[in-house]
Amino acid sequence: MNQNWRGAVVRRLLLLLGGCLLLGLITGQYAWALVIGLGAYLGWTLTQLLRLHKWLQEHKPDEPPPDGYGLWGEVFDSIYHLQRRDQKVRGRLQAVIDRVQESTAALRDAVIMLDSDGNLEWWNRAAETLLGLKTPQDSGQPITNLVRHPRFKEYFEQGNYREPLDLPSPISDRLRLQFLITRYGNREHLMLVRDVTRLYQLEQMRKDFVANVSHELRTPLTVIAGYLETLVDNVEDVNPRWLRALQQMQQQAGRMQNLLNDLLLLAKLEATDYPSDSQPVAVDLLLLSIKNDAQALSGERNHRITLEADPHLRLKGSETELRSAFSNLVFNAVKYTPSEGEIRIRWWGDDQGAHLAVQDSGIGIEAKHLPRLTERFYRVDSSRASNTGGTGLGLAIVKHVLIRHRARLDISSTLGKGSIFTCHFPAQQVVKR
Template structure:
């Protein structure tokens, strides 16, 4: 009720009182006439309230009953509010219908999961890819329908930055990718797509690289052997052929290093977890890597230091860890200016065990950091060709850490150096 309407009601009531008093004064009974007038006004008000209640409870969608005065304004205002709410609900329902129709047309499965992990809604593709049944599975916990242990661990740990790829529940020949996004008060939206074709192409690429690497290894070994034999014959070797043969031997050695890295990477990609863990003490491992890094530095004069703090034993594969740690240390030597500082630091805390390889080299621009672990990705092609890198070192580090449930963290700033850190979870500690 607006202030104007309230003023009108007070004016009408005051006018009624004055009229009743005037009539009562004329007939000589002002009190009784006032009581009768106010009683009639009260009865009229109760009558309008009864009509109002009957209209809202029985016929809310019909036009309001006819009324005058303030009650007519109340009826009309509520009726207009209902019309506006109805139009708004119709628009919202149309938007919801369009969203549901568009998601139903998607090839990807879309599943809405509440904060407790129960299924709320899904489109038709979810029935085809995951095997959900409507309405029987509504309200079921998602772990009861997708029982792969890898999915259950992925769903419960709550880290959805990277998607999960596992075989479909109904057909192991179909590879599905699960991507989960949080929204609302703990609800989750799960998008599932069929990536079988990409998975098969990736597997073909891995098989091709592995097979080609194996096939090239034998003839390359023969070539390197003959080159070494020819270079050993210094007295009988024509001086004009010595430099070409040395360059051929250098490039053949680079090709051998590339093939070895490709074979190692192919072996690491065949499984996500080490098949046989062993107890590894990283202290002698890091000390040996520091000495190898000093030998690689040679006359360049790098100052390489090693700091170890806390537990140094963890479960893993020593050969794989050696390859990952040495790649980080040797990269620091290659890409740090002569006389630079390189620090290898191992420490443990409540979050697990950590290795940091820190240098004061020229650093890496931010746009390159996300792609450093890609195969053959090079920030500076000319620099890599000079230092003899294969472009596979950080890819090997990434896969070794994945097989040990660890992760690689890279921090770098141009002109201030880089920090490559390996983080191992607490369950890997001894």
């Protein structure tokens, strides 16, 4: 209220008191005159207050407040101006919301807003096409009730959204979708869903091609390797001068067989999402066996290999696949660690799950190579890999085995000081004795 209205209120009160005193002078009842005058003023004030209360309870969004005069007229005018300003702000906000909804509705990718509990709040038209969501009956439903794939439920509940998740669409197995979730605001979720069917088909074609070619080459290579072995064993009867050539051919045939075996193993790992022979694996005994094999591989190089393994921690999964992954890590440490070097194998658990670390004192790896180490056929030093007989698929096999066991691989390395390869398994994969 401005200063003029304060003065007007004071003048009205003074006029009221003056009128009450004049009435008291005429009637001789000053007290009753003041009571009647103040009571009338209070009654008028309560009437205006009741009008305001009724308007607040019953008014529509665009309905102005009631008319008034004096102090209450000023109050009603202030409310009216606030109402108009609020309507303008809401209009601007609604325009922004409409534009956002129109732009997201035009996207081919599904955009879905979820609350902190994973209940549906809003989605665009693409979500109805890709996921089969229905408006308005699905509003407020948990997203895990509509996308019922077990891997999606596990992915959503674990809260680790650094990597996207690829799954078939709940409305058609022919559609392959990629789910990516981002947290925002008060632990709410924004989920983007892309149709990656074309990429999935191309990837399947690549996998099928590699698997078929590897399978078809396996038989002729087996025949060639068999005849070479026979010739090497009987080279004196054929021609001794051919011994060196036959030994080199036999060595290269063996490398090709190892390469094909690794390719076939990768194709097998990619065929399913989870091992069919999953059962609790005694990791401490498995690592002990791998350590003994690594010591034999070390031979005269005399590596110091130590093992620390918690015997109370078992791991749900395929023992064959885990042996392949763990032995790849340990044997790589033996290959790339100089003689008399130290290799440390450690298996332990904590609140986050279970962990396996393979640490060596080898030559180390430059930081620029670390992100690509698990790619197929990626070689940090091709000449070194050739000397050690590697196929370039070992760490790719490790990566796929860990993915199938819901785990991840961390790699840290320092040139000249060695490397640490750490496998992190979630708590749901761990079984305690």
